[in-house]
Amino acid sequence: MTKQFKLLYKVSIIILAILAAMTIGSIILMTIGADVFKTYMVILFEPLKTTLQLSEVLLRAIPLTIIALGISVAYRSGIINIGAEGQMAMGILGTTAVALAFPELPKPVLLPMAVLAGAISGGAWGFIPGFLKAKLQVSELLSTVMLNYIAAQLYTFFLRGPMLDPAELSMGGGTPQSMRLSRNLWLGRFLPGTRLHTGLFFALILALLIYFLLWKTSYGYKMRAAGASSRAAKYGGISVTWYLVIAMVISGAFAGMAGAIEIAGVHRRAIEGITGGYGFSGIVVALFGGLHPAGIIPASFFFGLLIVGADMTQRMVGVPANMVNVLQGIIILVIVATKMILADPYLMEKVWRKVQNRSTKSKEVEA
């Protein structure tokens, strides 16, 4: 088997996968009578047309990157974190609590403290399913999902209650949100006319950190070993359960930090709907990015693009924004299926032999 064949084979599979995904998406679009071509154009290209829109894409990419980094750490350590949504919410609560409690502290103190609080709250929320799995063999798939719903309720409780903006209370507005948080918390916006904030650089630094952690340290080695083959890791003296818990705490902490950054950079107050599906989108981004920081960064950009694009399709082609969830779901299904095909050496050999047979047959015909 030649190297060119292997490359060609893999590229063709990936192209087929992309086509399959777009076809399924088109079916849904056709069911609602939308212009398929125009819709894809809007989703993929419209947000790139102005600086403002582009900045919005990057804005979405920031929390996506951070969450996806956390999820990839967990995934590589052998545990699937579906709970980023809830961990992010808890992170926001932690950050808001600190910001509400110490508004007078100077920025170099308050900001890191608040982000740390977000990391700790998210990490704690990630600790729970990690612990449950390590000690009681509870499937993390189910516990994290349940914790999402619980966190959502806790979030609403605090926003409607203890953290409710006193202004809302007195004016009888009823919008569940906290008051505007101290300026000492805000992340600077560096692109005039846009909301793009310095959290962008924070995300990039975190990506670098994760790269070093997983591939350049003995801790990362052990976590990856535990995820790749928990049995062999155990036999090798690696405490798999311990690293499992650590991975979930890191994963939760990252989701919590993503929440903190969103508050500090974008909204500057805790409101409903902030988590907006980032928790789930983060999973797709992690998978799409090959669970590696180098892939996650462009992947978050791509999904930020999808999210902003889908927002615009409602206005421009009459396609509801829910379409983005449809696409994300399709992408997950296609990615996991494609991964299996690419990992099947038997199939590759069968195709190679068919190609060879056909070429020898045609040579015989020519002769």
Next chain:
Amino acid sequence: MEITTKKITSLKMEHITKRFPGVLASDDITMTVGEGEVLALVGENGAGKTTLMNILMGLYQPDEGRILINGEEVHFRSPNDAFAAGLGMVHQQYMLVPNMTVLENIALGYKQAWSFVKLDLAMVRERIDEVSKKYGLLVDPDAYIWQLSVGEQQRVELVKTLCLGARFLILDEPTSALTPQETDELIVLLKRMSSELSIIFISHKLQEVKDLSDKIAILRHGAVVFEGNTNEHSPSDIAALMTGHEVELPLNEEAPCEGTSVLDIRNLNVKSDRGFLALKDLTLNIRGGEIIGLAGVSGNGQRELAEAINGLRKVEGGEIIFYGENIANKSPHYIIQAGMGYIPEERNTEGIVPSFSLKENLILKDTEREEFSKHSFLNNKAIDKNANDLRVKFDIRSPNVAVAAGSLSGGNIQKVILARELSRKPKFLIAVYPIRGLDLGAAEFIHKQLLEKRREGIGILLISEELDEILDLSDRVAVIFKGQIQKVLNRKDANRRSLGILMAGVKDDQTV
């Protein structure tokens, strides 16, 4: 599909070829079995015997070639077609559903009892009764499979194939999980059945091949290298043909060791996965510089013992004294640091991380060591050098040290594990089925390494199913049966007969 009653007078495989990724499992095989004949299909592990039989049973499709029954070509697209033609197979790993009864397991294939809304279990029961009486194979239809012993399960498998109308039996390593005495019983049974059915049985145990078969076919690397009548050849002829050369595995002929005991296991109680005690009050001691072979039919506690010593399984009672310290229930990490080396049973899932590279696997237990990581930052240069050195020293065949360890052949994977364990300079070594599935070249290498370590004063606990391996290498042989050590014999007293009796649970040899 009606059950055929036509006798199979001849079965022929012509030019059968089958490929798996990277391996030619069956290479232009042609073979014939006549009426009432017993054919032994012989070869080393990995020669392609099971694959060939799976093709015959319709589980695999051959890439080339054809099968003829009674002179007519047949195409088996699934096991159903094979059953319809009158073939039946008892696999090496029993194809039974543990949490269903014997009755349900047989009903699973007995399609006559199926209708859309009802499962006619009474009909199946009758058929089981009929077959049991005819062949003298008694089974309890209402017993759950998990309740049965290995020998009883095999009987269920035989009854199952006969209930489904087999006129031609295929048996894959039928005696691998039986004691020598149970083996004798099975051979008597099969001899009786061969008057009515033709039989192919796969084995690498030459004595039973001699006892049971009329014809022999020898496979090597997927091809037939010999076919002939059994009574015209001696076991050593056959062995030579099997391996292609005269190979003598290294023998332990040293003087018995006089040292002190370094691993002292006292009254060990360990539970199995199912919850009952796998090891009951087990006591054994091993001296430095000696090899203790642990003989026993698989499933009598060997796995649990190895795991308990290495901290991978909870010790409910008793002690494991290693160089004066009780290591029972300490963490695996602690025990590894204390100098325990372990070559585990399943090389692919317990010995290596298949997706990690060769060099990464070689430092699996040593990531904290100063030479490989400073302040937890990995030192890639040192890791590379270590891997390259070991690759040469242990003759590991691989393109480079960065390939995934899982892509290597079985023998090379075992060498990686060996390299890792031995280069750590362990004080003791536990080797579980170390040459299982390996070709003779790799086996020879590994046995040589074990003997060398013995000479260096390291104690070795060798756990194996192959009595030959145990008899070749051990200074003393301990026999394990139902979680207890029956007896420990010196090398001069250990032979197939004495061990066989102990393996079956008889403590004192009353029958002389």
Next chain:
Amino acid sequence: MNFIVNILSLGIPFSVALLIASLGEMFNQRAGIFNLGCEGIMAMGAFLGMLIPYSIGQGGPTPGIYNFLGLALAMGVGALFGMLFGFVVVTFRAPQGIAGIGLQMFGVGTAGTLFRHFIGGTQSVPGIDNLPIPGLSKIPLLGPIFFSHNLLVYLAFLFVPTAWYILFKTPWGLRVRAVGTNPRAADSIGIQVNKVRYQALAVGGALAGLAGAYLSLCQAKMFSDEIIAGRGFIAVALVYFGHWHPVKIMGGALLFSLAQALQLAIQGQGINFPYEFAVMLPYVMVIVVLAFSRESQLLGPTALGQPFNREKRI
């Protein structure tokens, strides 16, 4: 006393969606596959269930036949979704956990998209009314609790012994159990493992779709993005600690629904208990029960979650 009757008569219909979805998931898991996309299939079912009645009647009353067409559509598409899942995890042998999440996102997203396009807003339907059993429903206490519900409720509970019979007394059930416990053995005896798994997934999907349709047609009588509220995931969890047995699963479904009914009843009484904590209760319960249930290996499908590959060397 009235309080208790209230809780019970509310709790029983609450349990129906969970019960139907869990029984469907039971067939999936018995065959060796866990489908986290259950939630997504339920969402599709909820939308499709009300699509036909709404389209015909525009929110007003319609002849019962359209309701049942809605249910049938939900079941049919549910079965298709189940088989789509099969395509990914059986044919391609992809990991079931992540694929399930993908199916869930796909289902929820598609349901939301189609709803906004075809119906939109907060439109409601009259749905399926209660069908008190003549005579029996007049019995004091027992009447309102057991005999005053709609047809689907009765059918759902009748399905429990039916599912038991199918699983343990029919050849198909035997095949399903074999395929989920030792697929290699089933394969060697001539059973088409993948085909049986597809069938189980179709049944599971159809039931999940039906469960979703029940929510929109009988319970909420409308559709919203949050209508499923995690019940699909709870259904998957229920099968685990119901030990894959229809009767235990029914018990679990009732337990959770009674907790939900309790929450509503407490609110009704005006007891000052924070609303959000009451809503949290079922989800917390799931975690608690998961934590304390010891999986009995011997009872269940030991090949759960493992794709089957005949060519794979043992």
